[in-house]
């Protein structure tokens with residue numbers, strides 16, 4: 001029986017629940033920063049992030065998933081004008097830097113932070129994540145992305161990005177290097193902190209990494225001592241064929257963005273097949289989808305709230321965002337222009353196909369109508385029971401393991417979710433009633449703090465001490 005079929009017939013088990021946000025004013029549902037109760041313009045203060053983290057922990061969220069973007073959305077009207085006016089993920093601050101502030105006021109909440117590795121060096125990024133894992137005591141995750149904006153490449157001194165699949169080839173090698181650093185440089189027991197013997201770390205248990213590959217040359221010790229999880233829990237969000245192969249090799253949680261449950265189910269099946277091909281078990285990877293709930297005590301009140309939110313939303317900003325992800329300037333089209341005939345770009349493969357979702361005559365007008373709330377993650381409007389019914393149907397029909405809950409009006413959309421939806425989820429056995437102990441990885445998978453074999457990272461862990469000669473030579 002497939003895992004999906006097993007899940008369908010299985011008794012309820014807790015879902016993975018992340019809040020989905022970004023270190024910026026606008027994220028997915030654009031325009032809502034103009035709502036009088038929205039506080040997202042305070043994204044550049046510690047209080048904003050600390051209040052959010054406390055609130056999410058009150059709702060027993062597994063984590064806060066922070067998206068990020070390097071580069072700007074300048075495809076629409078071939079300029080950044082709408083992006084700047086509407087604050088479409090610009091300005092944007094570094095997502096890793098707000099994590100320690102949130103960790104300081106919480107005990108259990110995890111943090112999935114997006115870092116685009118195309119403009120990073122593995123040696124330094126490995127240290128940054130180790131530092132975050134230390135400071136959060138094992139609550140850090142990395143959403144590994146390769147980027148899709150030429151504006152980022154130009155800002156980093158390149159003419160354009162690497163081609164789509166080459167970005168993933170470089171990313172594969174990047175991961176190999178960071179695994180060697182996190183898992184292979186400092187052996188278990190290397191840090192003894194023995195004041196009497198004047199030994200902080202045993203030289204025979206620490207070794208430099210030597211990597212000579214196509215994209216990276218690295219010789220050196222990992223700068224950080226081993227942290228709780230060593231390798232942060234790995235998220236990934238690419239969905240092309242090459243992206244799925246990358247996810248199957250590395251990811252522990254995959255974030256998908258497909259509107260339709262049947263299409264998601266097919267993608268989940270494809271991913272799990274790739275996971276098996278990569279020598280792992282299908283259940284080694286959890287799948288998350290984005291969802292935008294608008295909830296109130298009754299369906300009628302929820303509809304009123306939705307209508308009120310829509311008055312502040314910006315469909316044009318949503319379109320400018322999608323234009324950059326798809327690599328197509330939608331401003332050149334009329335409402336009745338069919339979108340499927342547009343050229344394949346070097347951005348996110350298949351994105352227009354995903355928008356069309358099987359509709360041959362899908363037009364720009366259709367897309368604009370779907371952007372009523374400024375964004376395109378499935379919007380569910382209703383009472384707590386209706387929201388949970390919708391979530392349950394994603395689990396049953398698409399075989400997903402959890403959700404990234406997108407924000408609308410901040411923080412009230414999270415507060416509403418926690419006050420109204422969380423109790424309903426708990427009543428149905430779909431949400432925990434207390435946090436488990438341990439690292440983020442242990443909380444999500446229940447198999448300890450470290451990545452386990454057959455994951456490729458676990459194979460980089462070393463167990464043999466260096467010989468005296470090798471230690472001296474190192």
Ligand SMILES: Cc1cc2nc3c(=O)[nH]c(=O)nc-3n(C[C@H](O)[C@H](O)[C@H](O)COP(=O)(O)O)c2cc1C
Nearest residue numbers: 067068114145146147237238239240243256257349
């Ligand atoms: C649901 C979802 C979320 C994503 N979030 C980010 C993000 O925060 N930052 C980013 O640079 N790319 C993000 N991406 C882009 C992917 O990581 C990837 O670079 C892009 O989808 C191109 O790869 P693909 O053709 O394999 O899909 C996201 C993609 C999806 C589907």
